[in-house]
Amino acid sequence: MKKALAFDIGGTKIYSTIINENGEILAEIDKFATPKSLDEILDILSNQIKKHENETDIIAIATAGAVNNENTGIVSSTGNMPQGYNKIDFQSLSKKRVFVENDANSAAWAEYKIGASRGTSVSVLLTLGTGVGGGIIINNNLLKGKSGAAGEMHFKMYPDKRRKCTCGGWDCFEIYASGKALKIDAEEMLNDKNVTTYDVVEGVKNGESKMIEILNRWQNDIATGIKGLADIFDPDCVVLSGSMAQFVDIKKVEEEVNSDIVTPPTSIRLATAGNYAGMIGVALLAIERGL
Amino acid sequence: MKKALAFDIGGTKIYSTIINENGEILAEIDKFATPKSLDEILDILSNQIKKHENETDIIAIATAGAVNNENTGIVSSTGNMPQGYNKIDFQSLSKKRVFVENDANSAAWAEYKIGASRGTSVSVLLTLGTGVGGGIIINNNLLKGKSGAAGEMHFKMYPDKRRKCTCGGWDCFEIYASGKALKIDAEEMLNDKNVTTYDVVEGVKNGESKMIEILNRWQNDIATGIKGLADIFDPDCVVLSGSMAQFVDIKKVEEEVNSDIVTPPTSIRLATAGNYAGMIGVALLAIERGL
Numbered sequence: 001m002k003k004a005l006a007f008d009i010g011g012t013k014i015y016s017t018i019i020n021e022n023g024e025i026l027a028e029i030d031k032f033a034t035p036k037s038l039d040e041i042l043d044i045l046s047n048q049i050k051k052h053e054n055e056t057d058i059i060a061i062a063t064a065g066a067v068n069n070e071n072t073g074i075v076s077s078t079g080n081m082p083q084g085y086n087k088i089d090f091q092s093l094s095k096k097r098v099f100v101e102n103d104a105n106s107a108a109w110a111e112y113k114i115g116a117s118r119g120t121s122v123s124v125l126l127t128l129g130t131g132v133g134g135g136i137i138i139n140n141n142l143l144k145g146k147s148g149a150a151g152e153m154h155f156k157m158y159p160d161k162r163r164k165c166t167c168g169g170w171d172c173f174e175i176y177a178s179g180k181a182l183k184i185d186a187e188e189m190l191n192d193k194n195v196t197t198y199d200v201v202e203g204v205k206n207g208e209s210k211m212i213e214i215l216n217r218w219q220n221d222i223a224t225g226i227k228g229l230a231d232i233f234d235p236d237c238v239v240l241s242g243s244m245a246q247f248v249d250i251k252k253v254e255e256e257v258n259s260d261i262v263t264p265p266t267s268i269r270l271a272t273a274g275n276y277a278g279m280i281g282v283a284l285l286a287i288e289r290g291l
Numbered sequence: 292m293k294k295a296l297a298f299d300i301g302g303t304k305i306y307s308t309i310i311n312e313n314g315e316i317l318a319e320i321d322k323f324a325t326p327k328s329l330d331e332i333l334d335i336l337s338n339q340i341k342k343h344e345n346e347t348d349i350i351a352i353a354t355a356g357a358v359n360n361e362n363t364g365i366v367s368s369t370g371n372m373p374q375g376y377n378k379i380d381f382q383s384l385s386k387k388r389v390f391v392e393n394d395a396n397s398a399a400w401a402e403y404k405i406g407a408s409r410g411t412s413v414s415v416l417l418t419l420g421t422g423v424g425g426g427i428i429i430n431n432n433l434l435k436g437k438s439g440a441a442g443e444m445h446f447k448m449y450p451d452k453r454r455k456c457t458c459g460g461w462d463c464f465e466i467y468a469s470g471k472a473l474k475i476d477a478e479e480m481l482n483d484k485n486v487t488t489y490d491v492v493e494g495v496k497n498g499e500s501k502m503i504e505i506l507n508r509w510q511n512d513i514a515t516g517i518k519g520l521a522d523i524f525d526p527d528c529v530v531l532s533g534s535m536a537q538f539v540d541i542k543k544v545e546e547e548v549n550s551d552i553v554t555p556p557t558s559i560r561l562a563t564a565g566n567y568a569g570m571i572g573v574a575l576l577a578i579e580r581g582l
Binding site: 066075076120121122134136138139141143144145146147148149150151152153154155156157158159167169170172176220221224225227228229231232233234235236260261262263264266 | 551
């Protein structure tokens with residue numbers, strides 16, 4: 001059975017493990033805080049690769065940032081990563097093939113192969129975390145676009161430039177649907193710069209009506225974005241993953257979405273492939289397409 | 292060379308002609324006002340089919356409304372068509388194969404095969420007319436979705452329910468980017484229920500600043516929607532067609548779009564396949580996929 005040495009490289013943590021062609025995690029997961037410099041990131045990767053490449057058939061890297069259509073490098077800049085990260089020549093790290101894919105695309109693939117969107121023809125995955133990622137699968141293919149950057153969840157929520165997104169653009173879905181967005185909603189609605197996402201979530205648990213109002217606003221923005229994706233893709237399902245997904249009332253969002261779209265109803269689902277979906281997805285992609 | 296008897300069935304007109312596998316129009320185009328009753332529509336279709344089916348290899352129908360994945364019938368309701376239209380059994384009209392596709396999808400296919408998006412891997416077509424239609428082509432395939440209804444341009448422009456769309460939903464792209472939208476913008480900004488799209492367009496020609504402001508608002512909404520589509524699809528190009536496309540300042544919209552997306556720049560183009568793109572596209576699809 002084929003095996004991949006899989007990494008998940010994000011702005012906060014780098015994970016590595018070994019995954020087989022069934023998506024099973026075979027080795028303990030190594031975890032590193034993402035260093036501030038490019039050289040230190042390269043050190044972590046090459047040490048892990050030296051240690052494990054002989055036991056595996058391919059190197060599979062899920063990463064922040066849009067990845068090109070050749071699955072070899074990064075297309076766009078990645079705000080959360082050290083400068084120069086988007087110029088890494090991943091292939092130079094190993095004599096084995098190094099297969100790279102965007103982390104949300106990878107997670108979408110994991111959900112499609114072993115998780116919540118298994119057996120569907122068209123599915124959209126949203127990762128709701130500090131930011132928002134997206135991965136779209138159409139008839140057994142990841143939607144990649146002309147340069148590999150498709151699935152960016154930066155479509156606009158207002159046409160009149162109200163809230164700056166972390167990407168530098170205006171009013172992107174990400175800045176209304178992310179964890180950061182929930183904090184901004186709370187800041188605006190409470191007129192308090194120090195309120196945290198945690199405060200909102202705890203307040204909701206305690207039945208505080210203002211906090212419920214804030215969460216509902218955030219949830220309504222998520223539903224609004226999903227309506228658009230539903231009308232554009234007519235998907236079997238939209239899968240929500242990431243640390244913020246647990247705070248979404250899935251049934252309520254599904255009802256709201258299906259009450260205000262022109263395509264036939266879609267289903268909203270929580271992700272089931274787990275926290276390592278990125279590594280599982282990129283390992284499965286690498287074994288299937290990179291070997 | 293293969294030939295299709297092609298129809299374009301819309302809320303106002305029904306067209307028919309004969310088109311070959313190169314997309315060339317071989318016969319004079321018959322034109323009918325769309326009747327108010329289903330039976331009269333069926334009469335027009337069956338008369339034309341009786342007259343021409345022996346000279347052709349397949350019947351190809353571009354129609355208002357979302358069309359199923361089998362290309363045999365309509366999925367959703369079609370507000371502009373007589374009641375019962377969405378239940379038509381198109382195949383019963385001929386012993387030849389009757390191949391049906393949505394009109395905007397058909398136009399997108401024509402642009403892709405012989406028009407403005409030829410040679411691209413990912414393209415989005417928007418038909419800007421009384422309403423807005425959409426057709427998306429990814430790696431030589433029309434995006435159809437789970438039920439055939441994908442490409443509906445009813446994604447949301449605001450999350451807080453301001454303007455009702457003709458579809459019954461709220462704040463859809465269609466109701467901010469269509470000809471009808473331009474009239475609503477003018478009504479709102481001039482506080483005058485009687486102003487027409489024509490008044491705006493004429494006013495702009497005469498350099499009236501208020502009319503220019505109204506057109507700019509409408510154009511900004513179009514650009515906002517295209518930004519979202521660009522970030523979602525990372526397309527080579529977005530093609531604008533339909534009667535309202537001529538009023539869009541293509542270069543200005545392209546600049547605005549590319550200044551506010553995270554994917555690599557896209558190109559905005561005017562359609563070039565002409566007024567009969569719907570019939571050409573569905574004929575090419577029918578000959579390629581339906582035979």
